[in-house]
Amino acid sequence: MNRTARLYALVEELRAVAPRPLTVAALAARFEVHTRTVQRDLQTLMQTGVPVRSIPGRGGGWSIDPKMTLPPIHFTADEASALTAALAAAGACTPYAGATRTAAQKIVASMAGPASAAAQELAARIVALPAHGDSAIRSAVEQALADTMVLRLSYTDAAGHESDRVVEPAGLLTADGRWYLIAWCRTRRAGRGFRLDRIAAAAPTGEQARPHDVTGLLLGSAAAGAVPPEALAPLRP
Known part of the structure; x- marks a missing residue:
């Protein structure tokens, strides 16, 4: 399982038992990876805005707010490719460029199957000249x-x-x-x-x-x- 798929799977694993938390050890065993890998993945999810949180103490672990996560999105391969091209056009001078990156990570984490493969294949074939913006x-x-x-x-x-x-x-x-x-x-x-x-x-x-009307x-x-x-x-x- 690649990291993108694992991030999506982590979200779904936490959603399935929410609001009950799961320990890092339990998640590591579920995905057959080291606990440090799960910890890094959970920190990445938190940094990109996914509503996961750590609950300290006995009976604690990691949990997620199921109302604030994306369900699986069933894109076609063409839709996934179109989304990839649109995201590639968001450069440093594009409004909301920072939020575009985090939104993209959430959407990609919700993809699976042919759509995910199509998006990754096209992403590997797109290059861009660096844009400079303040x-x-x-x-x-x-x-x-x-x-x-x-x-x-x-x-x-x-x-x-x-x-x-x-x-x-x-x-x-x-x-x-x-x-x-x-x-x-x-x-x-x-x-x-x-x-x-x-x-x-x-x-x-x-x-x-x-207030002003743009078209006006x-x-x-x-x-x-x-x-x-x-x-x-x-x-x-």
Whole structure:
């Protein structure tokens, strides 16, 4: 059993008896591996956000919240390959890049059979040039969007002109592999798009922003024809 399959199996083993805990020794015997291997696997699951926890003392061990785990996902081989390609496109400049990695680990751990094999086979054949992005800037933008907070930006436009802006974030636009923060710019008193890799600094002001409609801010711009991605239709209310 490879490590990915074992991680998934550990989750299912803990789920089967939850909320009762299992000891590391019992899990090691179940999967015929050393206790140190199980301990490392459990720490990996915890670090990637799987709700496993250690219960100390007599009768303790490791347990999982069964309501917060993924059941087995029965992807087709094509669906698994499509997901692999989509995940490969998430680089350092992509919004929520860090969360993408942990989400991918959870999804991969829930795959089995032909889908898992197809994903692993394609993953071994994809390469990418390293992308460089400032994680602090990306995190500030993500948090501002989540909390609807005003941001102060230092920005360099396509012509190389630098400026400081105070903006009210509305959403994100993706086009030709680039990501843009769409916001109401208080400095320009209009809707503007700020390419994420051209933002030199981003700092929250602590001020609550007014709500803005993304498509409304794009009216009259080169991106006025932007529409919600079809792949995200199942997530939209």
